[in-house]
Amino acid sequence: MDDGSSLQDHDALLTPATLAPAPQAWLGDGVDPSMIRWMLSLTPEERLRWLDNVVQTLHEVRRGT
């Protein structure tokens, strides 16, 4: 049974350094420069943590948890 601990762990990873900004100026091709600038401001470790957060979130959405 899911006791919600994985979700809590996930929330714990959402430190200010890994919270992405809201899209500001999308280019016509679907690329968001503000998001890229934000990613470039992170260290490689923080970028990987961001990816893990994204992947975990999508995984949870797909599982309906």
Next chain:
Amino acid sequence: MELDLRSLLLELADSGADFVVVGGIAAVLQGVPMATFDLDVVHSRAPENVRHLLHLLERLDASSRLRPQSEALRPGAEALAGPGHQLLRTRLGPLDLLGSVEGGLGFEDLKQLSEPFLLEGRTLRVLSLQTLCDLKKNATHPKDQLSRLMILETLRLKQET
């Protein structure tokens, strides 16, 4: 299957195997905000390196994603020494071990086109953004085309700073 790509990358780095990180993780490490669900690496096909990889695959409980989980088929030394792609599931997430990529480029070629990256005390070789972009130049899949645009924009913004 669990998804912990960071741990999977660190396990690979600690295995003693020579490899170049390619694909989405290489892009993310260099600042491209794209989602990816597997770790792609091009590995050295030298016998000693293949031995390191075989030990790693055992520790990761790896098996082919192209076969049912019940069969748990794991690539052997011969497969890892070839130019083909081994698409694997592991206890930490999907891992693609690539003997070569577009144009027949292998580890020794891509090593020259990669950059060292320090990650949690380990030095990794990561394929350069420009090369990632070049490899996607003839891609027709919309996902690859969008990835290429994001890489191009990231390269442009990097030059600005």
